[in-house]
Amino acid sequence: MRIRVLSFILLLFCNSLWAAAxxxxxxxxxxxxxxxxxxxxxxxxxxxxxxxxxxxxxxxxxxxxxxxxxxxxxxxxxxxxxxxxxxxxxxxxxxxxxxxxxxxxxxxxxxxxxxxxxxxxxxxxxxxxxxxxxxxxxxxxxxxxxxxxxxxxxxxxxxxxxxxxxxxxxxxxxxxxxxxxxxxxxxxxxxxxxxxxxxxxxxxxxxxxxxxxxxxxxxxxxxxxxxTGLPVGQKPDALPDVVMPTKATEQHIEFPSSQTHVLVGLPGNYRKDPDYFPLYVGNHILGGSGLVSKLFDEIREKRGLAYSASSSFSPLLKQGPFTIGLQTRNDQTPQALEVLNKTLNDFISNGPTPAELTAAKQNIVGGFAMRFDTNKELANYVAMIGFYDLPLDYLDTFQKNIENVTIAEITDAFKRRINPQLLQTVTVGQATTKSAK
Incomplete structure (x- = not known):
């Protein structure tokens, strides 16, 4: 009961911070x-x-x-x-x-x-x-x-x-x-x-x-x-649209290290993307929430293939990168990649469970206000809102937008936006007999 009361108080506190901005x-x-x-x-x-x-x-x-x-x-x-x-x-x-x-x-x-x-x-x-x-x-x-x-x-x-x-x-x-x-x-x-x-x-x-x-x-x-003193000038032309890769590629860079760095992904989303919140919540479950994410559980906890594994969307004016990353022992690279791809494919096909979605929403909403609890951090968010022309009530409506996300929306967004047949894979490390191409 005390935990529920504390959570309720924190939620009210968070809402008051949002309203104050x-x-x-x-x-x-x-x-x-x-x-x-x-x-x-x-x-x-x-x-x-x-x-x-x-x-x-x-x-x-x-x-x-x-x-x-x-x-x-x-x-x-x-x-x-x-x-x-x-x-x-x-x-x-x-x-x-x-x-x-x-x-x-x-x-x-x-x-x-x-x-x-x-x-x-x-x-x-x-x-x-x-x-x-x-x-x-x-x-x-x-x-x-x-x-x-x-x-x-x-x-x-x-x-x-x-x-x-x-x-x-x-x-x-x-x-x-x-x-x-x-x-x-x-x-x-x-x-x-x-x-x-x-x-x-x-x-x-x-x-x-x-x-x-x-x-x-x-x-x-x-x-x-x-x-005062700046010329009026003019805004620059719009950036060109991002063109999606037409096929999957795998690139290995030989490097004398005991660990192989692995990056897998595609161009992802942009700041005003209508899929922003389903992708945001979905990624939190897939690999953005650290120790409790699916990627961490499958790659680290169940198999010990990497110290950590994570995923992220980095939205920009145009489509920023969707990235899955990990480091693994050189000889384990093929297995780690296999588990990574299977975990991603399963998530795209099935989406999260109701329990995973509920936990993700609570985690995101509960910690959001702490990201701008100082003037400096708030200024950074306001700059983001201004530069990307987001709604002025972005901080006030963030909680509602997160809470409104459904399993169907997450599954639909990932199926449309992350095509496993187009994934770009980069590995940097020392190839072994098993992992060399």
Whole structure:
């Protein structure tokens, strides 16, 4: 009884958090979208400025998005990297910039006391609107990136990931690593980075997210001030659609390791996919819930073929990857793959049991609110909602959408979206007599 009461209290608490995340939305004078959530209790604010400027916009210059983002705070306006760091440190603010597959994000966390907030915001505005891309700074970060890329050649897991993306996406912009490859990164110049910045870091391509203890009026002023100095520009063209593989493939990369890295999958779903919630819940049961998933039970618990086995959907603007992954002893690779494929095929054919569905829903709903129980985490979710143009009540309706998922919907979605005859399989490890092709 005490457990049921506690669960009920936690559920009420979660619902109150969702209801509290009231997202307000408007556009700046330059046409940038703004998403704002007022929170109280801590005199802090988290600010994100998001651009459709991720690695999918690299085209042939693989890695240019990532290198551009990493260099923004190495010199801007009249300040060098040390001076920027000192300005932020003097007011207790934290700044970062990074690029992922779809987007580039500049983030600021600062106190809301007027003098501290003003200095932090001024600093971010200069970083955003007047980065220098000095030759020396570019050369230093370029060398650092190249050293990191060189290390990936010594990592079977990284090699597997690169080969897997290429197998899934071919010539699509999602195929290459976010950080690029050695050949393309080595060829980048300050002129290239400035051109990329000028094309994509424009007001028409910007989304501003503000979450914290500031009024709406302050949020409006903050958004306008941040983007002052950015040209209006224009949004980039839509990304091409993902083309599904036409047949299954198996690729083995020889590597002197005692374990073989295994990746199996297909292009999966996208953020606004009508099958998003059935696939989300179904994957939680299949391999997304860790120690209690079907893949973990069949591969680890029953047969001891791997330390862990999991699956995931990674939705993007277009179809992100559906991935099943594990590591196994080299000589066990064929057996592990056999069990993996059988488990997936059985799940596609039969779907989950009622008990599995109930447990999955309770687990997902019960833990969801804890994913955004800080301003920073909430800001990340709001940025996702804004960038992918999801409903503003996404967080409020999440529980209902999960609870409405049925076994029939899961089975139907997996049958339509995951075709075992098209699976792409990549293994990286040392082939043995039994596992060599």
């Amino acid at each position: 009231k997202i307000e939305h408007w556009q700046t004078a330059q046409g940038s979208r703004v998403y704002y959530v007022q929170t109280e209790g801590l005199p802090m604010v988290d600010i994100h400025v998001v651009f459709d400027a991720g690695s999918a916009r690299d085209f042939k210059q693989f890695g240019i998005s990532s290198l551009t983002a990493s260099l923004l705070d190495t010199g801007a306006g009249k300040w060098n990297a040390d001076e920027i760091a000192k300005r932020l440190e003097s007011v207790g603010a934290q700044f970062s910039a990074a690029s992922s597959t779809d987007l580039a994000t500049l983030s600021l966390r600062t106190l809301t006391e007027p003098a501290l907030f003003s200095k932090a915001l001024d600093t971010m505005q200069v970083i955003l609107t007047d980065p220098l891309f000095n030759k020396a700074d570019v050369s230093r970060d370029q060398k650092r990136t190249l050293a990191m890329l060189k290390q990936t050649e010594e990592s079977p897991g990284d090699l597997a990931g690169i080969a897997f993306s290429n197998a899934l996406y071919g010539d699509h912009p999602y195929a290459h690593p976010t950080e690029g490859i050695i050949k393309t990164v080595a060829a980048l110049t300050p002129k290239d980075l400035k051109a990329f910045y000028k094309k994509y870091y424009v007001a028409a391509n910007a989304i501003v997210v503000i979450v914290g203890d500031v009024s709406k009026q302050q949020a409006e002023q903050t958004a306008e001030k941040l983007l």
